[in-house]
Amino acid sequence: MEQGITVILVEDDAPTRDFLAAALAGGEGIALLAAAGTLAEARAALERARPSVLVTDLKLPDGHGTDLIREVRRRHPETEIMVISVLGDEVTVMEAVRAGASGYILKDARPIDLITAVRDLMEGRSPISAAIARHIIRRVHAAPAEAAPEAPAAAPPLLTSREMDILWGIAKGFTYNDLADRLGISRQTVPSHIKNIYRKLEVNSRSEAVFAAVEMKLIKLSE
Structure with a gap:
């Protein structure tokens, strides 16, 4: 934390990317290394630098953010990963968590929430929007019923x-x-x-x- 938090942002919508980039860059102790709009740009940015935190959307023009999450988790396990997306359905959420995301917030969050979420990740917390937490809790509660009784x-x-x-x-x-x-x-x-x-x-x-x-x-x- 004393050396600051470095972030790579991945968001395909240019106005949203600019908005989120400005919010991150304005956070004290946070350095935005790159703001990418595609998987290809994100991979290139990750070749140049290894960030403390990757903040990524899921629906990208040349692929899906979960592919990037898996790659980063495998190659750079020390990098924290947070999803910020409009996609809040249970299947998408659980796929991202299983791929290696430690946080998942929806795009209705205010800029200050994003900055706080990034800091929480670096402190060992898992920032999750309330709607996303409900999905995970439902899966936990449903798990015994889903298990095959004969296994x-x-x-x-x-x-x-x-x-x-x-x-x-x-x-x-x-x-x-x-x-x-x-x-x-x-x-x-x-x-x-x-x-x-x-x-x-x-x-x-x-x-x-x-x-x-x-x-x-x-x-x-x-x-």
């Missing part, structure tokens, strides 16, 4: 006690600093533990980790 239950992945502590913290929305302070560990070790959790749960983002942990009955959201 044998797979053994849950073996997480260490430290990883379970951090998983609980993720579910409760704690920041990296919160987790470090509460668990008495260094701030730098928290991302390493989180990456181990992602690997064991076979997920790519905090939102997906919580979703998977609930499905596997590792945690309960009501607790």
Whole structure:
């Protein structure tokens, strides 16, 4: 945070792109590295620089934003990814989360909300619009009913006690600093533990980790 937050923005509509770019550039401590209008432009920008945060639309003229999310999550796992889109249906939302998005906000958000969301991502939170959160909660509640009754239950992945502590913290929305302070560990070790959790749960983002942990009955959201 002391060195500032660098952002690459991907939005195909030029007026909207200019509006969002101006909002991001006006945020204290935020540096906008590039504002791309296509997947090709976004990929070129990502070759030139590795941002702290990728803010991307989903519906692009030369492809879909989820493809870019998967690429960035695979090649630059330390980059935080947030979707900002008019698409708020459950299928699209869950696809983006599974691809690796850690945040998802709708385009009705005010400029200050976007800046706050970017900062929240860097603090370890997952900014999600209320309508999007409802989709995820519905999927969590529906998961037991959707499971085939005859399928044998797979053994849950073996997480260490430290990883379970951090998983609980993720579910409760704690920041990296919160987790470090509460668990008495260094701030730098928290991302390493989180990456181990992602690997064991076979997920790519905090939102997906919580979703998977609930499905596997590792945690309960009501607790």
